[in-house]
Amino acid sequence: MATVTLKLFALLGARLPPGSVANATSVAVGEGATVATLIAGFGLPDKDCHLVLVNGAFIPVDSRAATPVAEGDVVSIWPPIGGG
Amino acid sequence: MGWTGKFLRVDLSAGTVKVEDLNRDWARQYLGQRGLATKYYVAEVDPKVDPLSPANKMIFTTGPLTGTAASTGGRYSVVTKGPLTNCIACSNSGGFFGNELKNAGWDMVIVEGKSPKPVYLSIENETVEIRDASDYWGKSVWETEHGLKALHQDPLLRVASIGAAGERGVLYAGIINDLHRAAGRSGVGAVMGSKNLKAVTVRGTRGVRVKDPERFIAATIAQKQVLADNAVTGQGLPKYGTQVLMNVINEMGAMPTRNFSAVEFEGAHKISGEAMHEPRATDGKANLVTNGACFGCTIACGRISRMDPGHFSIASRPQYRDASGGVEYEAAWAMGSDCGVDDLEACTFANFMCNEHGFDPISFGSTLAAAMELYEMGALTKEQTGGVELKFGSAEALVKMAELVGKGEGFGLELGQGSRRFCAKYGHPELSMTVKGQEFPAYDPRGIQGMGLTYATSNRGACHLRSYTVASEVLGIPFKTDPLVTDGKAALVKAFQDATAAFDASGLCIFTTFAWGLENLAPQLDAACEGEWTPEHLLEVGERIWTIERQFNLAAGMTAQDDTLPKRLLKDAAKTGPAKGLTSGLDKMLPEYYQLRGWTPDGVPTAETLKRLELA
Structure with missing residues (x-):
């Protein structure tokens, strides 16, 4: 098992466990875990996972299943957002 | 239609107000607001003018869709030469002032000269007066707005004013309307203060005519639905701004x-x-x-x-x-x-x-x-x-x-x-941390490479709202690009600059572009305005606007040497995050950008480019 930090922002923040601080929670993942299995395991709809960063680096949709997550990684996810 | 066809010329030195007809040929070429007012400005003002001198002018300007039923149709801009940059300045604001000005029957107000004493400009439909503002000089924006509403006994009076910052020469003073909406950038408030113009008040009840009302309403309803259905404009921006x-x-490690x-x-x-x-x-x-x-x-x-x-x-x-x-x-x-x-x-x-x-x-x-x-x-x-x-x-x-x-x-x-x-x-x-004298906005160009080119080439100095490539490089709108690479960014920046200029000329808000492209704007303009308004025509208008702004800056004394970034961003690499080890790759993007624009290696539009854009 490994522990990663999952950060859910904007409207996805409502899916965090109660008591989460700074939009973050710790998640235990098994061997072979990927960004895709993390998203599925947390029950996040794919359509709401528009922007996914692992340690700040963008992970395209078609790379999520092939991107492993490891101990200490920070996975940050946003729904479609805009600003300026 | 769309345009009222009339504008005001206010000479503060002489204390006169005149009504003039809008140049329809220019409206076809520059659309409105940022475009049309810039055309008037560059045609009338010496590029070498001291921005804070009476010889400078400032234009309060609306677009053809300002004051209409189109979503976000409340925008106005202030065009002048900025004291912070000595470049063209165009500062855009929302709220309710722009709508009111248009509904009073005016596409623009050109302000010239300098009043010998503090004044405000009162516009109530066709009744336009330069009035004494001595009682308000030294007062804050909030005191001024509340005071003028009380004086006119009209809570629906719309007020755009300056505070002490604009009066006392803070070079990045803005003009505030509706208490907290701002034509905020490039020091347009300092220009207003230099003219002893404390405020502009507007009350307009004339309505705005459009070419084909039935088609226009259908187009605006359809495009509002696009905004409502889009996750960014329908959910994210309302909730979190x-x-x-x-x-x-x-x-993502791009936070300056x-x-x-x-x-x-x-x-x-x-x-x-x-x-x-x-x-x-x-x-x-x-x-x-x-x-x-x-x-x-x-x-x-x-x-x-x-x-x-x-x-x-x-x-x-x-x-x-x-x-x-x-x-x-x-x-x-x-x-x-x-x-x-x-x-x-x-x-x-x-x-x-x-x-x-x-x-x-x-x-x-x-x-x-x-x-x-x-x-x-x-x-x-x-x-x-x-x-x-x-x-x-x-x-x-x-x-x-x-x-x-x-x-x-x-x-x-x-x-x-x-x-x-x-x-x-x-x-x-x-x-x-400036370009052409204007301070950077909130994106580090080492982590978002396109923004480095955006800042370096912005006609009003460092600015994110001239080509918001963050939309593509970070948010994936309209398509995702890699923020850490320079390849393709010259074309991306040019495309954003030209499209943004067209939106800024329309009277609508640039934030619609998280859901809309020019193909969504065009049918609304085409139903509202004389002429044929296609996405292709709008892109050409946007490029023309960008080019006349550039020509003004060159005539004002800017050169390609000014299309650069502070050394910290060109020489000192980011120390952490995905951009660790990277500096801005401006030198890789700028020559290609000039080439795509049809400019010489020195950043000057070629004769062929000017001819293509009907500028020569």
Whole structure:
């Protein structure tokens, strides 16, 4: 098992466990875990996972299943957002 | 149609007001607002003019869709030569002032000369008068707006005014309408102050005609549905506003921090859009009260905040306990991350100061950040700051300096000269994070490469709203590009610049472009305005606008040497995050950009380009 930090922002923040601080929670993942299995395991709809960063680096949709997550990684996810 | 076909020419030196017919050929070529007013401006004003002299002019201008039923149709702009940059300045605002001006029957107001005494311009449909404003000179924006509404006995009077910052020559003073909407950038408020013009008041009840009302209403309804169905404009912006970006930009390591000395801010979450929704530990209430919309807007991204009444900045000042305009992302970044301040309430108070006294939070925060770096390195002393410890992270210093700049007093007036002049005065011009004299917005070009080219080539100095490639490089709109590479960014920047110029000429808000492209704008314009308005024609209009702005700047004395970035961004690599080891690759993008624009290697439009754009 490994522990990663999952950060859910904007409207996805409502899916965090109660008591989460700074939009973050710790998640235990098994061997072979990927960004895709993390998203599925947390029950996040794919359509709401528009922007996914692992340690700040963008992970395209078609790379999520092939991107492993490891101990200490920070996975940050946003729904479609805009600003300026 | 769309256009009223008439504009006002106000000569403050002579005290006269004239009505003139709009040049319809120019309207076809430049559409309106940013485009059409810039055409008038460059045709009438010597590019070498001193921006703060009576010879400079300023134009309050609407677009053909301003005041119509189109979503976000409340925009107006102020076009002039900016004192901060000595370049063309065009500052865009929402609220309700633009709509009112258009409904009074005017496409534009060209203001010339300088009044011998403080005045305001009163527009009530066809009745236009230059009136004495001596009683309001020295008053804040908020006092002025409330006072003029009371004087006219009309709560629906719309007021655009300046505060002491504009009167006293803060070079990034803005013009504030509807208490907290701002034509904020490039110092248009300082130009207004130099003319002794305190305010423009408007009441308009004439309505706006469109070419084909049935087709126009159908087009606007269809496009409003596009905005409603889009997750960004329908959900994200109403809920979190632009402030949703604080965590995004920080997580990806492109958050300019402490005057661009770092790219990640440890306190970002505390001043983020998400934090604005969270109950405070002190009083259990959230900073954000509600969102707000400008005239006709179906997005409603505005932030309305109420401060913690026990916060040190207002504990003894109950007048600031009412809800008012809260921080947007750029303001929260400039006065927060860039100054190392993680106190949301202090940032909110400083934002209130910007609105109350009329100055740009981006340029103010960025200038303060440079001053803080100077202070920490010993180039600036406590004696020089008026006794304030100007350390990074000091919420007290932020609050104090925001008040001093707003009132144009003491050390605040020095900060009010902007980062470039301030850093030069204290012997370290290299610490000024500016392009062409205007301060950077909230995206580090080492982590978002396209924004480096955006800043370097922006016609009004460093600015994110001239080509917001963050949409593509970070948010994936309309398609995702890699923020860390330079390949393809020259074309991306040019495309964003031209399309943005077209939107800025329409009377609508650029935030619609998170859901719309020119193909969504065109049918609304085509139904409202004479002529044929296609996406292709609009793109050509946008490129023409960009080019005449460039020509003005070149004639004003700018050269390709000014299309650059501070050395810190070109030489010092990012130390952390995905951009670690990267500097801005401006040198790889700029030559290709010139080529794509049809400019010489020296950044000058070729004769062939000018002919193609009907400019020669």
